[in-house]
Amino acid sequence: MDSARQRALARICGQRLLQAAIVSLLVAALCFLLVQQLPGDMAFRIAAGRYGYDYVDAAAADAVRQELGLARPSWQQFAGWLGQLAQLQLGQSLVTGGAVLAEIAHHLGATVQLAAASVALALGVGLPLGLASGLAPGGWADRLTLGYSVLLRALPPFLLGLMLMLGLSVQLGWAPAAGHGEGGNLLLPALTLGLGLSGLTARIVRDSVLAVVQADYYRFARSKGLAPWRVFLRHGLRNIGVTVVAYAGVQLILLIEGVVVVESLFAWPGVGHALVHAIFWRDVPMIQGCTLLLAWLFVLMNTATDLLCLAIDPRGPAES
Amino acid sequence: MTPLTSRAWPQRLGYLLLAAVLLFALAGPLLWPDYAGQQLMRFLETPSLAEPLGRDQLGRSVIARLASAARLSLWLAGLCVLSAALLGCLLGVLSAWRGGWTDTVLRGLADGVLALPGLLIVLIFSAMAQGGFLTLYIGLALAQWVEYFRMTRARSRLLLASPHVEASRLLGFGPAHIVRRHLWPELAPMLLTMMSFGLATAILALSTLGFVGVGIQPPTPELGLMMTEALPHYSEAPQLLLAPVAVLALTLAALVLLRPLEVNS
Numbered sequence: 001m002d003s004a005r006q007r008a009l010a011r012i013c014g015q016r017l018l019q020a021a022i023v024s025l026l027v028a029a030l031c032f033l034l035v036q037q038l039p040g041d042m043a044f045r046i047a048a049g050r051y052g053y054d055y056v057d058a059a060a061a062d063a064v065r066q067e068l069g070l071a072r073p074s075w076q077q078f079a080g081w082l083g084q085l086a087q088l089q090l091g092q093s094l095v096t097g098g099a100v101l102a103e104i105a106h107h108l109g110a111t112v113q114l115a116a117a118s119v120a121l122a123l124g125v126g127l128p129l130g131l132a133s134g135l136a137p138g139g140w141a142d143r144l145t146l147g148y149s150v151l152l153r154a155l156p157p158f159l160l161g162l163m164l165m166l167g168l169s170v171q172l173g174w175a176p177a178a179g180h181g182e183g184g185n186l187l188l189p190a191l192t193l194g195l196g197l198s199g200l201t202a203r204i205v206r207d208s209v210l211a212v213v214q215a216d217y218y219r220f221a222r223s224k225g226l227a228p229w230r231v232f233l234r235h236g237l238r239n240i241g242v243t244v245v246a247y248a249g250v251q252l253i254l255l256i257e258g259v260v261v262v263e264s265l266f267a268w269p270g271v272g273h274a275l276v277h278a279i280f281w282r283d284v285p286m287i288q289g290c291t292l293l294l295a296w297l298f299v300l301m302n303t304a305t306d307l308l309c310l311a312i313d314p315r316g317p318a319e320s
Numbered sequence: 321m322t323p324l325t326s327r328a329w330p331q332r333l334g335y336l337l338l339a340a341v342l343l344f345a346l347a348g349p350l351l352w353p354d355y356a357g358q359q360l361m362r363f364l365e366t367p368s369l370a371e372p373l374g375r376d377q378l379g380r381s382v383i384a385r386l387a388s389a390a391r392l393s394l395w396l397a398g399l400c401v402l403s404a405a406l407l408g409c410l411l412g413v414l415s416a417w418r419g420g421w422t423d424t425v426l427r428g429l430a431d432g433v434l435a436l437p438g439l440l441i442v443l444i445f446s447a448m449a450q451g452g453f454l455t456l457y458i459g460l461a462l463a464q465w466v467e468y469f470r471m472t473r474a475r476s477r478l479l480l481a482s483p484h485v486e487a488s489r490l491l492g493f494g495p496a497h498i499v500r501r502h503l504w505p506e507l508a509p510m511l512l513t514m515m516s517f518g519l520a521t522a523i524l525a526l527s528t529l530g531f532v533g534v535g536i537q538p539p540t541p542e543l544g545l546m547m548t549e550a551l552p553h554y555s556e557a558p559q560l561l562l563a564p565v566a567v568l569a570l571t572l573a574a575l576v577l578l579r580p581l582e583v584n585s
Contacts, residue, residue, distance in 0.1 A: 015431075022432030030444045037448055150330075154573035156524045158531050159565055162547070166554070257439040264532045275440075279447045279534045287447060291440050299435050 008310055016303040023295045024085065031288040032081050036074060038282060090292075091285035093278075100289040104271060108293070111270030114189055115259055121194025122201050129198075130205025137210055145202045152199035157258045161192035161265045189266040193258045200251060208243035212236050242313045249305035256298050334577030341571050345394050348387025355384040355541055364557045373563050377553050385541035386563055392536070393543055393571070396453065397522035400460040401515050407461065408468025409511070413503060415469070416476035417495070427473075430466045438463035442525050446534045456535065460522050467518070471510060476503055513579055520575040527568055543568050 043065040047056045084091070090100040133142035152160070165188060168174045212218055213236070221231045260272030267273065271290050278286035349355075359379035367374040373382035415426045433441070445459025479485060485502050493501075529535025530544030538545060543564045550560035 018428070019431050019435050022428055023435040026429075026432045026436060027444075030441075034444060034448050150573075150576055153576045154569055156528065156568075156572065158528055158544075159569060162561075162565070170554075253437045256437045260439055260443070261528055261532070275443065276532050276534060279443055282447060284447075287444065291436075291444060294440060295436050298437060302435075 005310075005314060009307070012303065012306045012310065016299055016306070020296060020299045023299065024292060025082070027288060027291050027295060028082055028085050029078070031284055031291070032078050034282075034287070035284050038284075085288075090289045093283055093286045100285045103274065103286065104289050104293050107269060107271045107274045107290075110268060111259055111263070111272065113186065114193065114263065114268055114270060115255060117186055117190035118193035118197060118258070119255065121190055122197035125194070125198040126201025127205055129202040131209055133202070134206040134209025135213065137206075142206065145199075145206060149199035149203045152196060155196070157192060157196050157261045158265055160196055161188070161262055164188055164192055165266075185268075189262050189268050192265075193255070193262045196258060197251065197254060200254070201248075204247040204251075205240070205244055208240045208247075209236070211243070212239045215239075238312055242309055245305055245308050245312065249302050252298060252301050252305075256294055260294075330577045334574045337570055337574035338578065341390060341567065341574060342394070344387060344567075345390040348383065349391055352381055352384035352387060354381060355388040356380065356539055364553060364560075366557075367559060373559055374557060376550070376557075376560055382560060382563060385546060386543075386567060389541040389543045389546060389564065390567055390571070392541070393523050393526055393568075396457060396526060397460070397519050400457055400464065400522045401518040403457075403461040404464035404518060405468050405511060405515055408465040409472045409507070411465070412469045412472025413476050413499065415473045416480055423473075426469070430469050433462075433466045434470075438521065439525060439528065442529065443534065446529050453536070456526070456529070460525060463525070464518050464521065467514060468511070471514065472507060475507055475510070479503055479506055516575050516578050520572050523568070523571060523575075 043061040044056060047060045047064045051060060088101070090104075092099055093103055129141065129145045129148070133139065133145045136142060155163075168188065168191075218231065218235050221235050222228070226234070259270065260275060262268065263270045263272035264276045271293055274286060275290035275294070277283075278290060357380065359375070363375065363377055363379045365371065365375040365379070371381055371383065373386065376382050376385070411426055415423045441463040442456070442459045445455050445462070448455045448459075479502055480498075482502075485498055488498055488502065526535060527542065527544035527547075530542040530546075531548050532544075533548060536542040536545060538549070546564040547561055550557070550564070554561050
């Protein structure tokens with residue numbers, strides 16, 4: 001590995017690490033703000049949680065306030081809050097009493113399963129459609145994918161999920177509407193999320209293919225007499241890949257947001273579902289944990305796409 | 321360019337749809353003002369001439385609730401987008417203008433916000449909101465300003481380094497003139513496109529929150545909330561569910577059609 005490559009690698013990792021640090025700080029600040037503005041006296045609430053509502057008096061609340069330093073100025077409390085986060089002490093769920101880290105680890109598997117299935121589906125549908133329309137712009141496949149992607153953009157994940165639920169499971173009875181653990185349960189959530197992503201994927205692939213096919217080097221390869229498939233494999237694939245992977249990184253936002261919505265719609269026991277329930281119950285440690293995890297996941301996947309881009313195109317990203 | 325990008329009819333259709341939704345949201349609440357009155361004896365009443373969409377499970381007028389919900393979605397989303405655009409542009413121009421420390425700090429902040437999918441920001445704020453408009457509004461606006469910031473900053477940096485601006489400066493024109501004559505004409509068209517996109521995102525986020533049950537709280541009518549409430553009565557009164565779905569889908573379709581249909585143009 002030459003030094004330019006190493007420098008690009010180091011730059012990507014450094015930038016993404018910094019981004020992860022800033023986003024953690026941001027989430028911590030938002031959650032701290034959330035705690036601060038919840039109604040009622042926090043010391044009373046914690047004391048009630050410990051001793052039961054019937055046994056709380058002002059003395060007990062004062063003791064808690066002393067012990068946890070709740071009377072300190074808020075910037076000191078915030079510093080303490082950050083210190084805990086830096087040691088990865090995410091605390092305990094206010095509802096179940098379990099450690100947040102363990103709870104989230106429990107949910108993570110389901111989320112990853114759903115996300116992987118939907119991405120596979122989106123690629124499975126989007127790649128061939130995009131290729132077909134990019135190789136024949138203006139043809140029937142092109143018009144089809146354009147209509148398909150516009151339709152899907154007007155159908156947000158929860159509407160699509162609702163329709164699939166009503167159509168496939170209520171009317172036709174092909175798949176269970178919600179739940180987890182049995183074979184067919186993954187079908188509807190993955191279909192909702194995957195179909196939702198496939199429209200944009202198809203258009204992105206189409207645009208990248210078109211840009212490459214119309215490029216001078218591609219046309220030159222064709223005109224010097226190479227067979228079309230050889231030109232595509234040799235000159236097309238790698239160049240198309242860079243753009244598609246780079247755009248896929250942008251699309252990951254849709255994946256994460258979609259996971260949250262689709263999981264709550266289908267009662268899929270993942271991190272997004274846990275997050276929405278934590279918000280119902282104002283369970284701040286869980287809110288913080290889930291949000292942090294999803295944000296880190298997002299940064300991690302973005303790092304992966306950056307590295308993949310670098311692997312496909314060793315020249316590294318163009319300097320802007 | 322392919323004939324697909326001759327964007328005459330999709331855009332015209334988009335404007336038409338948007339006008340229809342706007343008309344419904346503005347005139348509907350005047351025609352059917354009572355969206356909260358319950359008449360329990362008339363629950364799940366079938367559509368009639370006076371009540372084109374019937375009544376819901378509590379005997380409330382569905383069309384009145386729908387019109388009110390559409391109005392709420394549009395003005396709240398519009399307000400969010402305007403605020404986000406204003407904040408993003410101000411900070412973007414500031415960042416490009418000042419450079420140095422200001423730029424570094426603002427860019428770092430923007431990078432951090434960018435790593436947090438918008439819906440997550442809105443969700444955290446909805447935990448604070450407890451059904452209130454103000455906090456939801458702040459959350460929605462904060463989730464969107466980064467896009468405007470990045471675009472404005474990138475464009476302004478190029479423009480501010482250009483010979484035109486240098487000439488203006490040498491002639492002694494102040495910042496106000498430079499912003500008005502050099503930056504604004506370049507930025508405005510892009511802002512409009514981004515705002516139609518942002519409007520769709522905000523409306524969608526609002527109804528998603530309502531649907532999941534953590535956004536605007538009942539009895540205020542809201543599109544997503546109406547769908548959740550109508551779900552148990554789907555077999556008896558499907559129009560209860562289909563009406564808000566149709567309004568939401570049409571609004572989003574209108575906003576999608578307004579933009580150029582290509583992904584990267």
